[in-house]
Amino acid sequence: MADEPLRSEALRSPAGTHDVLWPESARWEWVVGDFAKRASLYGYRLLVTPVIEDARLFVRGFGETSDVVGKEMYTFEDRGGRPLALRPEGTAPVVRSYIQHRPVLPWKVWYLTPAFRYERPQAGRYRQHHQIGVEALGVDSPLLDAEVIEMAMSTVRATGLRNTELLINSMGCKECRPAYESALSQYLASRQGGLCAYHHEHWKEVPLRVLDCKTEECRGATMDAPRISDHLCSDCRESFDTVLGDLDALGISYTTDYRLVRGFDYYTRTTFEIVSHSLDAAQNAIGGGGRYNGLAEALSGPPTPGIGFGIGMERLLVACDAEGCLPVPDPSVDVYVADLGQAGTSTLVHDLRNAGYSVERSYEGRSLKAQLRSAGRMGARIVLIIGQREAAAGEVLLKPLALDDDQVVVARDAIVHEASKWVERCRRHLAAGRVAERSR
RNA sequence: GUGGUCGUAGCUCAGUAGGUUAGAGCAUCUGGUUGUGGCCCAGAAGGUCGGGGGUUCAAGUCCCCUCGGCCACCCCA
Numbered sequence: 001m002a003d004e005p006l007r008s009e010a011l012r013s014p015a016g017t018h019d020v021l022w023p024e025s026a027r028w029e030w031v032v033g034d035f036a037k038r039a040s041l042y043g044y045r046l047l048v049t050p051v052i053e054d055a056r057l058f059v060r061g062f063g064e065t066s067d068v069v070g071k072e073m074y075t076f077e078d079r080g081g082r083p084l085a086l087r088p089e090g091t092a093p094v095v096r097s098y099i100q101h102r103p104v105l106p107w108k109v110w111y112l113t114p115a116f117r118y119e120r121p122q123a124g125r126y127r128q129h130h131q132i133g134v135e136a137l138g139v140d141s142p143l144l145d146a147e148v149i150e151m152a153m154s155t156v157r158a159t160g161l162r163n164t165e166l167l168i169n170s171m172g173c174k175e176c177r178p179a180y181e182s183a184l185s186q187y188l189a190s191r192q193g194g195l196c197a198y199h200h201e202h203w204k205e206v207p208l209r210v211l212d213c214k215t216e217e218c219r220g221a222t223m224d225a226p227r228i229s230d231h232l233c234s235d236c237r238e239s240f241d242t243v244l245g246d247l248d249a250l251g252i253s254y255t256t257d258y259r260l261v262r263g264f265d266y267y268t269r270t271t272f273e274i275v276s277h278s279l280d281a282a283q284n285a286i287g288g289g290g291r292y293n294g295l296a297e298a299l300s301g302p303p304t305p306g307i308g309f310g311i312g313m314e315r316l317l318v319a320c321d322a323e324g325c326l327p328v329p330d331p332s333v334d335v336y337v338a339d340l341g342q343a344g345t346s347t348l349v350h351d352l353r354n355a356g357y358s359v360e361r362s363y364e365g366r367s368l369k370a371q372l373r374s375a376g377r378m379g380a381r382i383v384l385i386i387g388q389r390e391a392a393a394g395e396v397l398l399k400p401l402a403l404d405d406d407q408v409v410v411a412r413d414a415i416v417h418e419a420s421k422w423v424e425r426c427r428r429h430l431a432a433g434r435v436a437e438r439s440r
Numbered sequence: 441g442u443g444g445u446c447g448u449a450g451c452u453c454a455g456u457a458g459g460u461u462a463g464a465g466c467a468u469c470u471g472g473u474u475g476u477g478g479c480c481c482a483g484a485a486g487g488u489c490g491g492g493g494g495u496u497c498a499a500g501u502c503c504c505c506u507c508g509g510c511c512a513c514c515c516c517a
Binding site: 012015067068071072089117118119120121124125129130198209214215262283285286287288310311314315340366367368370371372373374375376380383385389399401407 | 508
């Protein structure tokens, strides 16, 4: 490591990873803040789990045939030889945590987490992306399915996104899915010549995914393929109908999509995906989820039903860009304190911040002019000036930047009170200006 | 992982058929106002032209490799 000099190559974030700087980070704050509040309203509590997990967790959870396990996982051994993996998604670790701690059911948790997949990076597709999501364990009811979906939709719509579509399907259960899969396989066997090059080779291993294939060949060859909806057992049928009925009652529109086959093996019954039509066709899924009643058992835990969803932060925000919603907020500096190096400025700044105002100042003794310019550029509402004269007289000059009013002289003792008065006045003025602008 | 495309200051981009010290706008900083923002004017700073190698008297310009972004496949958030 050390004996390989970097030469002139600058250090940068690894391929497919990125930094989130302001103002983008301000939108993250908004989305995460909104989601935390929403989660609380729906009865979910924050769960924080490690970024690294025993690699076997995902192998058993996803199934060997999944792409994520086969070729996209970041796996490595730690110094003690333990097989570890960077989490490729959010659900399996939650279920592992559940099995480990056996909390009282129902257990409803939310999270904000990075997720890692070794894929070829692209806009909206990263090797490290971030998801907000929830998981609810211990309840097997279609009413919860509908509620979870409604929560996901509300989260997306809260950003202002409108050009979205909810796709929904039922994957059946361990009673009815095997029969469907064999019916599908039988059908595919008769049409294998018409499949795309890839699935012509692999349809036997992943028959369900052929439905999800976007090539014209597979598309056409599966037009008349048996559909899961015609093979659901009565329990699954009834459950799915209830989910759809409840979504209707909640005013959530949806599109049933028999081709919606999510990538992980653990899904049962309800699966759904939220796509944005404002994004290019390739990476248009901004969120997805579903029921996974068999997962806990597959991980050697007690049989426990579960359902959840994840929303990709990056994709959500890219979609917002496309629709021009979720604008970044003002940096909003209330007070800029300009001085000529007097002692006492630090305590003034502290007092103002303590009173709840955002305060900026200069630290390197710049000229008054330069400080005023900075104050103007950061949009400070008022600036307080302390020069030789003011310092000597125990006064401060208050100049309202956002107003046309002249500057006033204020006694040092009254400054916090006066500053707050003027800041409020500026805020009202600016707010009125925004209203006027909007009504134009 | 496969194929394609692009890569010049912090940002958006110029850069003639390879030819002197690589440019502009915006942003930044300083000054014009020996204590006062926004406009204007002047100036400064900022680049090993993604990196490495090659061809050539001469490479930002041509060739190869590599890294990174983007697009498609694949997969998904």
